[in-house]
Amino acid sequence: MITLDEARAMIAVARAKGREMGLNPLSVVVLDAGGHPLAFEREDGASPGRFEIARGKAYGAVMLGMPGSVQKARAEEQPFFMGAVNGAFGGRLVPVPGGVLVLQDGVVVGAVGVTGDTSDKDAAVAVAGIEAAGFEARA
Amino acid sequence: MITLDEARAMIAVARAKGREMGLNPLSVVVLDAGGHPLAFEREDGASPGRFEIARGKAYGAVMLGMPGSVQKARAEEQPFFMGAVNGAFGGRLVPVPGGVLVLQDGVVVGAVGVTGDTSDKDAAVAVAGIEAAGFEARA
């Protein structure tokens, strides 16, 4: 289980890492094991739709048990499959890097979704936040 | 405009006020002037659907320019009207106290939505957070 304090720590570190790397304004969401929001922050200057994108990345990771990079690979291999799966979730998944699973003792307890810079950099800051809070990340 | 730091200050004060008042675990969202999330926190022990409720309260306030108490009064007077208006927004509004407008120089710049305890107490902590951040609240 991710507590709110842990979720906030993940966001704080992810954002600090983004500043350190000189990234664009980031938006970061932490979802619980059921795909529901625990905490979210959108940095000044980010566009207004960033919550939906951050959540879409993390939501797909939790609901499918697949981090964004795996979803992306699958989408490239079998576009119709990921499209259909997405439809089954009302189109809410955003299957690209930046949706990172959060594990504790090998069990998925949630996911972090980051958007704002390139997908790979989004994923890197998510991993930094998750690990700093004492969890295992799967990007 | 509400900055992320101001949004986080609103949430911090609203949550502190909730603890001071001995309220149930709270969930607090801050939306911008277009109804889009800036920041959200869900306290430990709150049920997983709280983001949607907090957002629904704040979203209706922003989109209609009416705080939750006014929406509720209107819903009691003309249930079919508020039901229909809600439908026009895809059913996303939650027209009860706890959706509080944030004003700056008399202009609506966003809204805070709180859920977890009774609607009136939810509204009270939202007001506390908004005022502590230097804005005017309309509950």
Next chain:
Amino acid sequence: MITLDEARAMIAVARAKGREMGLNPLSVVVLDAGGHPLAFEREDGASPGRFEIARGKAYGAVMLGMPGSVQKARAEEQPFFMGAVNGAFGGRLVPVPGGVLVLQDGVVVGAVGVTGDTSDKDAAVAVAGIEAAGFEARA
């Protein structure tokens, strides 16, 4: 058929009438005979969700061939009926005064939807706009 120039004239007169009557900031939409937008204006100071409400009023009028006042009476008499009808249109109808049919030689050619003040005043300015443009209004 309503031309764009006629639609703009309806909006201009409705807005002027609103100022003359000292009403709140208004939002006015003109829909064609198929319920699709021809023109829309939202006055400064109106809340951001006003397009959906204005359209909902006019859309119900066109799609059911019933002005807002008739829809409202029906909703009060038979709430389940109007609720179900609204569901059949994806919840997009707002069945209150302010949705006014536009007729030409006795045939419905569109509708005007106004929102911002009380429903009856909204309807009054819609009628003023429609008649000034040389059409018959049914409110």
Next chain:
Amino acid sequence: MITLDEARAMIAVARAKGREMGLNPLSVVVLDAGGHPLAFEREDGASPGRFEIARGKAYGAVMLGMPGSVQKARAEEQPFFMGAVNGAFGGRLVPVPGGVLVLQDGVVVGAVGVTGDTSDKDAAVAVAGIEAAGFEARA
């Protein structure tokens, strides 16, 4: 912030530019910084679905902070990404040129969406309207 008078000026100039260039009947929407309609006009002879297309172009620009040309390039590079992002917004985005960001002092304050002719010409008239109203355009 874009006032209604400024929005109407953008539409007037965009339409005049379209006539000057001999374009097909145009439909032009102006959205605020939250993606909500301020003003819309559909020229005589345009097909009835044009509001949704104009809004979809402008809505994606605002919500993602990316003008239509950037969205299109991204959609060509990573079709599954833009498809998924679109799903996260309920399928409302139309990621092609003609969705043009409106900036004031370097900050996005809204977007103009134009549809009716080729996407590049749609974008050109949007830019003309935005600049004539004293704003910066990003197409």
